[in-house]
Amino acid sequence: MSKSNNSTIISLTDNGQQLASRLIKLGVATRHKHKPKPFAEQVQSLFSSGERLILICATGIAIRTLAPVLADKYTDPAVLVLDEHGRFVIPLLSGHEGGANEWAREVASVIEAQLVITSAQTYLKPTYIAGMGCERHCPKRVLRQLLEETLHQSNLTVNDLSGIASIDVKHDEVGLIELATELKLPFHTYSANILRTVEDQLTQKSEIVFKEVGCYGVAEAAALVDADNMARDNAIKPELLIPKHKNRQATCAVARIYQS
Template identity: 55%
Template sequence: MVRIISLTDAGKILGERLHAAIDDSEHWHKPKPFSASVQDAFCLGERLILICATGIAVRTLAPVLQDKHSDPAVLVLDELGQFVIPLLSGHEGGANDWAAEVADILGARLVMTTAKPYLKPVYSVGMGCERGCPADHLAELLSNCLAQAGLEMAQIQDINSIDIKADEAGLITLSQHLDKPFNTYDAAALNTVDELLSTRSDYVFSVVGVNGVAESAALYAAQQITGETAELVLVKQKTARATCAIARSYPASPHA
């Protein structure tokens, strides 16, 4: 659900225009109580388009912010629809790409403040699994993860895991079927990205020496390709038999 919220008469006109152009959207004009209404929609995971001052948006949402991995995407627009700002969850929540779509609808200017938006990202998949997990189970998990992240298989560079999975038949078969490189890394390498993990498992660490196989492998692999810090675009997703995460890294700016 997309919740479009306006505060002024000009904003109302813009809100109705967006409501007509965006599927599964609803427009609220001057909802009362304003802060509680916006916060409730945000906490329900609804993507927000706020047609108001950026300061109003920040002060309203500040009390309910959690983290970039779980907060829904939020855009801020001026009442004339000249500028579109991805305010929250630019990368993880897809606000950057969504803002570009809204800007195209309106013929507006996209105001991007996150790092390196003009560079093509590299996406790497990290996977872990129990011994003997079949390739079709892994394929279904990966497909679901790509759908959640809004990505296509063609955008994925490689599939990665920890070195004790170097001979895991299901992962090898999956990678061959998808024509993607399958890379594995030792615990020492994977632990270099530990601070970037969304969650840590003491149990996994006790077994394999890292706090999370899927996230660590995805992050480390993406960094190896670009030489730059990576970030999670999809935190660890799990089934009873396997885990999967997706990381992204941007190459260094040619102007740096």
């Protein structure tokens, strides 16, 4: 997840402080304030300046603190509330217009928390895409084993996939073609230039890969690009669900996009 500009985490307890530090490292927000004083004035000031907020506290505290400075759903910044153990993520304010629902979904995915959306919304279903890279002539069995191991990280199976993607130099890679055929999935490939359009979302960038093929990563980038290409008008921006996994011969990552 790329870091959000103008976003601050507020924590009030020791457990909340630990969770906030973890969220900062994961790129969920850019700043963290622990037990700011005076509490209400600082939180209200940040909110009124347009700062997106993650409040690690009770929802009651959040509501009472922000009530005096609320304007409307079209101008108020997004506010999320998390419990101190990171079990639940609640988009409290500006769910649709301010993007809190999408932000909350990203945060919940990153920390494997339960997303709690209470606002009315169209039911959205996830679409999963596997991005794969490999050495030339990598056997199908090696690719499938890695794919299944990667999917298992999020309790998914090959039956949950909607496609497999890679870089265009792999358009004729027999193992990948056979794997997609076996699973009855489309196999799409993209140029290095197209894959570079999502490089800000990669969890790791490889200079070695860049020198070889012209982009900083194949598996993660291909999954994200292919998921985006499958998006319809009402879809939410694709996210990297499972970062790159690898064995001696191949790499694999999974992207997810929500749409009706």
